[in-house]
Amino acid sequence: MASQKALLGHGACRSVGCFTKGTKIGEGTYGSVYQAQDKESGQCVAIKRVKLGDSTFEREGMPITHLREVSILRALRQHPHIVQLLEVVVGSAVDSVYLVFEYLQHDVARLVDTMSVPFSLPEIKCLAQQLLTAVSHIHANFVMHRDLKLANLLLAEDGTLKVCDFGLARRFDGTAGGAIDPEGGAGKEGGYTPNVVTLWYRAPELLLGARQYGSAVDMWSVGCMLGELLLHRPLMPGDTELKQLHLICELLGTPRARIWPGLQTLPHASKMALPEFHYNELQTRFAKLSPSKATIDLLNGLLTYDPEVRLDSVRAQAHPFFKERPLAVRKECMRSFTTHSNSRTHAAGGPHGSKRQGEAASSLLPAAKRQSLQRMSCAHALKDEYACSSPGGLALEQRRPSAASSPHANRSVLPSQESMRIPSPSSVVVSNRRQC
Structure with a gap:
């Protein structure tokens, strides 16, 4: 979808299946956070599942709140004192979107x-x-x-x-x-x-x-x-x-x-x-x-x-x-x-x-x-x-x-x-x- 392409910024994204899901380490208004491990590299990461309403997503695409967060994190990336957004991955369902962060x-x-x-x-x-x-x-x-x-x-x-x-x-x-x-x-x-x-x-x-x-x-x-x-x-x-x-x-x-x-x-x-x-x-x-x-x-x-x-x-x-x-x-x-x-x-x-x-x-x-x-x-x-x-x-x-x-x-x-x-x-x- 157009909004999802805007979220990713370039190319196709990986599947959340590329990660081994671990324990739940946080819960927020905009999503739950889990510890996970990249199956390929072994890197330990934090994955935030974006909360999406099915009807809203089908009609309007990615909510502006998440687009803002990703846009701002991209603008601030590579700073040593700001947590890094590593990538955006998707699940099997059309409305399954996850943000992958470095884990501390x-x-x-x-x-x-x-x-x-x-x-x-x-x-x-x-x-x-x-x-x-x-x-x-x-x-x-x-x-x-x-x-x-x-x-x-x-x-x-x-x-x-x-x-x-x-x-x-x-x-x-x-x-x-x-x-x-x-x-x-x-x-x-x-x-x-x-x-x-x-x-x-x-x-x-x-x-x-x-x-x-x-x-x-x-x-x-x-x-x-x-x-x-x-x-x-x-x-x-x-x-x-x-x-x-x-x-x-x-x-x-x-x-x-x-x-x-x-x-x-x-x-x-x-x-x-x-x-x-x-x-x-x-x-x-x-x-x-x-x-x-x-x-x-x-x-x-x-x-x-x-x-x-x-x-x-x-x-x-x-x-x-x-x-x-x-x-x-x-x-x-x-x-x-x-x-x-x-x-x-x-x-x-x-x-x-x-x-x-x-x-x-x-x-x-x-x-x-x-x-x-x-x-x-x-x-x-x-x-x-x-x-x-x-x-x-x-x-x-x-x-x-x-x-x-x-x-x-x-x-x-x-x-x-x-x-x-x-x-x-x-x-x-x-x-x-x-x-x-």
Whole structure:
């Protein structure tokens, strides 16, 4: 079909039968994600099955949401800190389409939730530098990710961080709020939907209904992630939009027109009575960490109310936070989170209720040996008959929420499965220092 040819970009695509299907490792609004292995090369990959409505596909072809995601991933390909879309494959049915991604064992959210020893400041700086490098490339190509969160940051065994899940990404024209890929319907005056970004990481302009916005919404998310890495817990874990606004005001003080000139022009600004907090409490919130002035200044710059003044990725990369000691550790010297599961059990309750048990063994290994073990672990997982899914619960009291995936979704985001999480096959994470 025409839309399928546009999706592929060139030539005929391979069949999904070229892969050995493994365990389910994620479930999202736009598709399920499975671990798989290429029968020819032996490469371990992540395959995302695209959800298509039969009647819609027959009538209109490939949905625009998937075409956008593939188009954006192609535009951003070959960047070392963005997950690579390897190919598109099809099944036997006309509406069976799959996206094949490189496979990375860990996502940062799960590591934060399970690791007994938090990331050190040099490690956090290393992760933040890689994240900002990726975000800078995304924005330089006039793309907004619109769902940056720790669960969408994957970590390879060599310490490389990669951004994934571009299902909500959109293009913009580089001006403030300029939309070249608008989502507005009749009577909505164009622009984008404000119902994007997972609630804990959602910028205040989105919470107040902005439809004209730009890449600054991603930078707010970066600030939330940096705060979460430093605290080892979510910075502002609201469970409704009103609660999220309350937490933002409690941490940063209630916004005023003098520091945010565009505040009163936002659709919900006059409808919501913001709570009164007179002081910025960032320094107090991080007091136990004895943060430097540069640390608080970077957080303040990223968590600035006015999106016109908020730090962009280029200025954030050049911030003194990254130049003062302790300096960022080299990514090759990041802790290793190599795991090996000796046994698994499948509990009742389906994939979301599964429990896994196993002893973990980890050692400081050369890169080639680590890669060999990773391939062996992948093959072992593919032979396993038991389901292996994301854990049903988290170590935190709050379960991580997901981003709303459409303009028609419920405005109050409820806890649910992340859209594209690629966890390690083992439930136990063991960390070790590499020898550098």
